[in-house]
Amino acid sequence: MTHEEKKKEESHGRPEIPAWMRAVAEVISAPGYERWARQVAATGGCSAPVRLVGESQVIDAGTGEVLHIYRTADEPTGHLLVACGNRRGAVCPACSHIYQRDVFHLIRSGLSGGKGVPEAVREHPRVFATLTAPSFGAVHTQRERNGKTLVCRPRRGGGVCGHGVPERCGARHDGADIRVGQPICPDCYDYAGAVLWQAHAGRLWHRFTLELRRQLARRAGMSRRRFDALVRVSFAKVAEYQRRGLVHFHAVIRLDGPGGHDDPPPGWATAQLLADAVPEAAGLVQVLSPDPGNGQRVLAWGDQIDVRAIVVRGDGGGLSDEAVAGYIAKYASKGAESSGTIDRRLSCGRCKGVGTVTMARGPAVCKRCGGVGTAGGLDLDRLPVTEHARRMIRTCWDLGGRPELEELRLRPWAHMLGFRGHFATKSRRYSVTLSTLRQDRAEHKTAESRQRNGLPGPESTEVLAHWRFAGQGYTEAQEILAGHISQRAITARRIEEQRREGA
Template sequence: MSKHERHPDWMTDLARVINAPGYPRWRAMVTATSGCAHPIHLSGESAVVDTGTGEILHLYTTDDEPSGRLLIACGNRRASVCPACSQLYQADTFHLIRTGLSGGKGIPETVSAHPRAFITLTAPSFGPVHSRRDGRACRPRKHGRICDHGRAIGCHTHHEPHDERLGQPICPDCYDYPGAVLWQAHAGALWHRFTLAMRQELANQAGMSRRAFGKRVRVSFAKVAEYQRRGLVHFHAIIRLDGPDGPDQPPPGWADHDLLTRAVPSAAGHVALTTPPSDLGQCNLTWGDQLDIRPILLDPSAEGLSERAVAGYIAKYATKGAEASGTVDHRLSCGACGGRGRLHRTITCSHCHGNGLKPGLRLDALPVTDHARRMIRTCWDLGARPEFAPLRLRPWAHMLGFRGHFSSKSRAYSINLSDLRTARRLHRAAEARTRHNLPALDDATTLVLAHWRFTGIGHSPGEAVMAEHIRQRIQLAHKIKNERENG
């Protein structure tokens, strides 16, 4: 049962939606958004005008709509927020990654012969957590051994994949929560430092200066962040070596896969950041010891990763957020301080509680794991310190401190998401011209005049149930189509 079906009036509202005179048009608009969970409501009009004669070739106004509004997709990339829009974002990310591996959409197919590797950079340990170890016990230790807080330091359980304890600290009081939050807040900067160190290390391995190396080899990459169950991100990345002009040109023969795989561990080991001075001390932030480097192969049957598998893997994680580690997918704020967010999304901060102000929803009432709750509390407390103000830990407490881009790429890796969205927009515009029997539009001979006003967002409970049904039918149709096309 979905959250909308748990609403007490959803059946009554669903009957109202289906029996309304404008239901067929409402259904058509929801279908056009692929069943978006939180569509944006607009009112206004759009006119296509012939610049030579002033004739209005086509006029659309929401006054002609039964509801007086137009629905457009929200475009949210998070699967937990809008499954429909996240599937479109996932598909776009897949094509972006796949294009940089095998070519297409303006990228030459010869790019598949360039040296490339799939790497994973992880966070260091801030304390032992429950985990699965290939059929072995979680953390086998001698029975009776306890930590300074009186808890057993080991765990002899063979955890199942969906065990709620996975990722939770063995002893929360031993876990270094400030260190974990500060590492998370600097993860984006660590990645940036890694890309710089990678170029320098490649130049060192090739026996030349970085400037000379850059004139002969260009390093391209694409990466995505994935939350682990312990609440910390690690990065999956594709690194590719090109000629100086990018994917159109192969690198020199000496810039091969072996050079690339030798440079990655050394570059990762040289990256370090120091946290701002504080009475908590200063932390030296580095990557974790676990570093995975795997070749990307043209032959899917060979030992390694195929191009399609890598693209699918990165696209899958591009739509996931911190909710996979037991936290929430929306921002938190202190309602008593007048912060951002509605009352049911608020958090009691120590300032308001200490000054006797009326608090919002207490942190212990949030639907999160105990570990995520302590991470959020640590973000909230550290965010009040002036030395950590640039990290903006409070606005990003729901992300457990991480504020970097979930997915990113270097300029020359492949096409941009905007290129894919522009192509989709032009395709839909061409379909609309055909549907309304309009001549081909040209910027020199036609002008589009539009005036839109935001009037709301989302669905009523009954509309939400129907929109989800539409989304599932569209998803099933796409799945059947893909299975037929792929054999």
């Protein structure tokens, strides 16, 4: 009996080891696995880290002596892992958690002080406002009263719409019901209006901030110029997708003196003045948009506008600083995927969804997408999304091909259901910036690295670095192992955050 025959006889009857287990074993047994595992942990548990190749040198600024060299060529894997930094929890839970914490500190520092903002800012008038989208058609909704779930749409006598669909819904939807947010009758729903409103939501917010200053000045009995010389309106906001696929904005709005958070406003600039002006300003704001086949469309905020006072302590009738900061930060890492759509761009990256590119000899069919305009030739009608999201995406695509709506770039933003604004924004003097928080974190990590390598501080050294993108993400086997390493890193970070907050 040969060796191969003997080995086959010994293994007869044993279950075959799955391919993924063999692949995982190969990763673990490969030289340099421990170093790779440390890199995974150093990303903070990132789900799809960026792989870089290159080198960096730390040089003495006075003598030019090279004090330290790091090369990815010396790494067992040949590359360096860097966190992706994606803010969406559906894409990367670890990086979105960091982004969420950054937004929390940004909001809280503008309410309670810290991060370069004086604590006296908490005495400034503040309100927490929510501005919503208008209705574009009846949708299934979760209704509650006194802890009891109510019927979605009770209608005495029934009744049907023009398409023969019953206008009544006797179901009691819970939060997990996929019908919540879906139109009662999709054919009655104004998809064009919803997409156009979504595309102009950022412009509506900008005009709201301008109108708010006008209304505050009017209520204070002075000109807008005089008001601006005495009071600065500061804000920080996040956009949240509703189940019906439209955004609404949660915002902290604060009144400062002309110097910003360092300067208290005049005594007559009160929280009540601000609370009264917000809904009035929101009700006056309008944006005009071309409406194919119907001339122009007037876009405005919805009727549901909520304004609540923010109090210094949480034992009064308003919201506390901590509650508001936590509430807003919670939504900062949510994306459009929470409303049933997809979490990546659908348009071709080269032609931006047009299907053609401009060449020296004139327009030519885009070779990357074959002229269809979608990334990888995607079929928009077969996307793994809800029917409501599919119709909004299709409406974005159809309207995006209209010349009069070209500036809205609806096709590149179809995966966002037309919304093309930033999810988290703030006025210039509200508080610390996200860039500053990230820079502080990077400098802290650099200081730790210098200390480990016995290097002097940045004041006496220079860093020369050359990096090149080499890919992103893990292999299937690496992803399994990285998931366990990442979970430990995330747990350790959250324990440390709780310890610091409790100190």
